[in-house]
Amino acid sequence: MSEDMLKEALHSLKDTGVRITPQRHAILEYLINSMSHPTADDIYKALEGTFPNMSVATVYNNLRVFREIGLVKELTYGDSSARFDFVTTNHYHVICQECGKIVDFHYPGLDEVEHFASQVTGFNVSHHRMEIYGECPECSGTKEVH
């Protein structure tokens, strides 16, 4: 499953003329297997065991490359650092404002908003982003208790 995704991603690299380096391989693998939404620093720390000499710049550079190819989505929330998400299907995120947990959920049919905006503003729309904010069950629960 995730094997296939990695294979496909590496294929995308080849197709685009982007060299496959061990670092890129590892970053992609980590992004695919990680069910969280890591920051650049998360990735850097996670891989420093395998690549003791890897530089932060490498992580940032490659995340940018992946983003440009469309393999990875960059998510900027209010907090300090950007988060990165391997692109699979069209899903959205619910973010807990208490503990920061991010949960995926699928939701179809938000394309109409794009059409609407395009008509109203005259923009040539390419995509949109949406997130939902609230409190996760755990955090809601702990509050009710005391």
Place this chain on the structure above:
Amino acid sequence: MSEDMLKEALHSLKDTGVRITPQRHAILEYLINSMSHPTADDIYKALEGTFPNMSVATVYNNLRVFREIGLVKELTYGDSSARFDFVTTNHYHVICQECGKIVDFHYPGLDEVEHFASQVTGFNVSHHRMEIYGECPECSGTKEVH
């Protein structure tokens, strides 16, 4: 019109026990009158004529206070610095990826997404954010020309 909004905003400050300082007055006024979506630095620069001694920290501090009260929304896009928007009605933004222009548009009925997400994830949903990305008419135009 914008007079009333300012008055109301100042009233909100009083209600919340937040002191009304000349700097806060000026920042609010600027946010209300500015039809753009200024960064903290924009505001700082715009007011340095009136407040030659004002510190950047003051701008940041007060924007945070305004956000906590709910007077102001903080928008984080991919680019380096956050933008701030005085909260009026429920509107969304279309952002030009070429020149960075931000255009408002009103769109109702995205509450269903919140309900949906709430049911699927069990979150206690408070709000959402959505933006649309694309190219503004001007930038699309200049491209078609050459």
Place this chain on the structure above:
DNA sequence: TTCTTAAATTATAATCTTTATAAATAGTGT
């Protein structure tokens, strides 16, 4: 109005994330 006190501002430094630079290294096609 004046006084008092806690809150806000200022000035500055520190922190943190991200990007730029230049030299060294390593993929990839021939």
Place this chain on the structure above:
DNA sequence: ACACTATTTATAAAGATTATAATTTAAGAA
């Protein structure tokens, strides 16, 4: 295996935001 160029590394720089401590000031009470 070679050559060419992209990539990595190490480091520094830039830019945004926050922390700190001293000074100033808003706002209620006397």
